[in-house]
Amino acid sequence: MTEGGPDPSPAGYPGHGPRSRRPLHEEAADRLRDMIVEGELAPGERIREQAVCDQLGLSRTPLREAMKVLAAEGLVILQPNRGAMVSDPGPVDIADTFKVIGALEGLAGELACKRVKENEIAEIRVLHYQMALHHTRGELREYFRLNQRIHETLVELSGNNVLIETHRQLGGRIRRQRFAANRSGGRWEQAMQEHEQMLEALAARDGKRLAEVLRLHLDNKLTAAERVDRDAGMPLGVLAD
Amino acid sequence: MTEGGPDPSPAGYPGHGPRSRRPLHEEAADRLRDMIVEGELAPGERIREQAVCDQLGLSRTPLREAMKVLAAEGLVILQPNRGAMVSDPGPVDIADTFKVIGALEGLAGELACKRVKENEIAEIRVLHYQMALHHTRGELREYFRLNQRIHETLVELSGNNVLIETHRQLGGRIRRQRFAANRSGGRWEQAMQEHEQMLEALAARDGKRLAEVLRLHLDNKLTAAERVDRDAGMPLGVLAD
DNA sequence: CTCCCTAAAATTGTATGCAAAAATTATGAA
DNA sequence: TTCATAATTTTTGCATACAATTTTAGGGAG
Structure with missing residues (x-):
C-alpha cells in the first residue's frame, strides 16, 4: 500500500491499483448528485447503470450502492427490474x-x-x-x-x-x-x-x-x-x- | 418465471429460483431495522456482513445496498474498510x-x-x-x-x-x-x-x-x-x- | 505480566459473471 | 399500413471471486 503516492485517478483507476480512502460509492453519489442538479441527468430520465459506469470509470457495484444513497435522499426513484430514474417532483x-x-x-x-x-x-x-x-x-x-x-x-x-x-x-x-x-x-x-x-x-x-x-x-x-x-x-x- | 407459485422463502431462496417482486435490499433493510430497534444489534455494535448474510440467508450484495439505505437514515454509521456500526446517539x-x-x-x-x-x-x-x-x-x-x-x-x-x-x-x-x-x-x-x-x-x-x-x-x-x-x-x- | 511484532485469519470494497426481467427489433398476418 | 407476436438484445438483481485492509492470535523480549 503506497501511502504517499499520488492517486492517478480518484474516481476511476485501472484494475486494483492504490485506492483513495474515500469509498467509491460516495464518490459516485457525489458525481451523480452533480449530474442531476446540473441537468446532465434530466428529471424523469432513466439512469442506465453501465452507461454511467463507463462515464465515471467504475464498476456497477459502487454505482448501485450510490443509487441507494440517492434514493434515500429522494433524488432518484428506484424501480425494481427497471433501474433508477431521476425523480421529477411535481x-x-x-x-x-x-x-x-x-x-x-x-x-x-x-x-x-x-x-x-x-x-x-x-x-x-x-x-x-x-x-x-x-x-x-x-x-x-x-x-x-x-x-x-x-x-x-x-x-x-x-x-x-x-x-x-x-x-x-x-x-x-x-x-x-x-x-x-x-x-x-x-x-x-x-x-x-x-x-x-x-x-x-x-x-x-x-x-x-x-x-x-x-x-x-x-x-x-x-x-x-x-x-x-x-x-x-x-x-x-x-x-x- | 412461475407466476402463481408460492414463494418458498421471501427473504432467502436457494440459488436463482423464483423471486418476489420486492428487491432483496429492501427486505434486508427492513430486517436490519427491526434488529436494531429491538436491540438484537446493539448501539455501537459492529455489523459483520457475512454473519448477517448467513443469518438472513442472502448474499452480501443486497446487504451492502441495504446498509447504504440505513446509513442514509442515520441508523448505522459506515466506516470505510471497517464496515458498518449501529449508530449510538448520545x-x-x-x-x-x-x-x-x-x-x-x-x-x-x-x-x-x-x-x-x-x-x-x-x-x-x-x-x-x-x-x-x-x-x-x-x-x-x-x-x-x-x-x-x-x-x-x-x-x-x-x-x-x-x-x-x-x-x-x-x-x-x-x-x-x-x-x-x-x-x-x-x-x-x-x-x-x-x-x-x-x-x-x-x-x-x-x-x-x-x-x-x-x-x-x-x-x-x-x-x-x-x-x-x-x-x-x-x-x-x-x-x- | 505487559508490550511489540509477525503471521494468519477475517472482513471489506470492488469487479465480474450469470440468470431473470425488461426493452427493442424483426417478422408475419390482416 | 398497422398490429400482434416472437426473437433478440439490453439491462437489472444478485451471487461469487479476488485484492486490499483490518483484526486476531501467538510468540518473543523486557
Whole structure:
C-alpha cells in the first residue's frame, strides 16, 4: 500500500491499483448528485447503470450502492427490474418540500438566536451586504449563491446537527429547480426586504421574529413560484429567494 | 418465471429460483431495522456482513445496498474498510432529533387542521380513548403503542408527503430508545393532559394551538427524559410520551 | 505480566459473471 | 399500413471471486 503516492485517478483507476480512502460509492453519489442538479441527468430520465459506469470509470457495484444513497435522499426513484430514474417532483412535491424546509428554517432561526455570537452575526451581515451589492448590480447568479449561503449559515448557527443534515438533504431535492432557472420571478425586491428583516431579527436575537420571517419568506417564495408557473406555463422552478 | 407459485422463502431462496417482486435490499433493510430497534444489534455494535448474510440467508450484495439505505437514515454509521456500526446517539443527538421532530409535528398539526375531516377527527378520538383506557389500567406497552399511532396519524393528516417521510425517518432514529425502555418517567399524567389538549385543538381545527401543544409536548418529553437521565444515571431513553 | 511484532485469519470494497426481467427489433398476418 | 407476436438484445438483481485492509492470535523480549 503506497501511502504517499499520488492517486492517478480518484474516481476511476485501472484494475486494483492504490485506492483513495474515500469509498467509491460516495464518490459516485457525489458525481451523480452533480449530474442531476446540473441537468446532465434530466428529471424523469432513466439512469442506465453501465452507461454511467463507463462515464465515471467504475464498476456497477459502487454505482448501485450510490443509487441507494440517492434514493434515500429522494433524488432518484428506484424501480425494481427497471433501474433508477431521476425523480421529477411535481408542483405538489415541491410545495411540500418548501413547507418542510420552512418549518426547519424557522426552528433553526429560533435556535440560532439562543446561541449566536457577535462575530457570527457579523459574518451573516457580510454575506448579506455582499448579496445586496450583487442585487444593485443586477447580478442574479452571484446574488443567488450568496443567498443560498446565508440560509445554510443560519441553519448551521442552530447548532443542531440533525436539523442541519435534514435541511441539507431536503434542500438537495429542490436545488435542481433553483440551479436550472436563475431567473427572477418578479420577487427580488420583496426577497431583499425579507432578508433585511431576517438580519434585523438575528441581530436582535429575536428568535420568534426570525422564525416567523423565515417561514413567511419560504411561503412567499413558493407562492411566487406557483404564480409564475400559472402565468407563464413555466415549470415550477423559477424562483427568486 | 412461475407466476402463481408460492414463494418458498421471501427473504432467502436457494440459488436463482423464483423471486418476489420486492428487491432483496429492501427486505434486508427492513430486517436490519427491526434488529436494531429491538436491540438484537446493539448501539455501537459492529455489523459483520457475512454473519448477517448467513443469518438472513442472502448474499452480501443486497446487504451492502441495504446498509447504504440505513446509513442514509442515520441508523448505522459506515466506516470505510471497517464496515458498518449501529449508530449510538448520545444525549445531544437525541435532543437534536426531538427538537426537529417537534418542529415537524408542529407543522403537521397546522396543516392537519386545514384539511382534516370529521371522520378523521373521530378516528383520532378513538385512538385517544383507547390509549386512555390503557392508561387507567396501567398497561404501559399498549398505551405506548396507541400513543405512537396517534402521533403518526396526526402527521399523516398533514397530507404533506415530504413531511410524513421525513418524520418517519427521524422517528426511526429514536424508536430504539422508546422501544427499549417502556417505563414511565413520572410524566404519564402530564402526557395524558397534553394529549387531551391536542385532541381539543384538533377538534377545534385550531392549527396554531395544536402546533404549540405538539411542540411543547415533544419538548416536555425530552426534558423529562433528560431529568430521568440526570437523576437516575440511566441512559437517555426512558421516555413517557 | 505487559508490550511489540509477525503471521494468519477475517472482513471489506470492488469487479465480474450469470440468470431473470425488461426493452427493442424483426417478422408475419390482416 | 398497422398490429400482434416472437426473437433478440439490453439491462437489472444478485451471487461469487479476488485484492486490499483490518483484526486476531501467538510468540518473543523486557
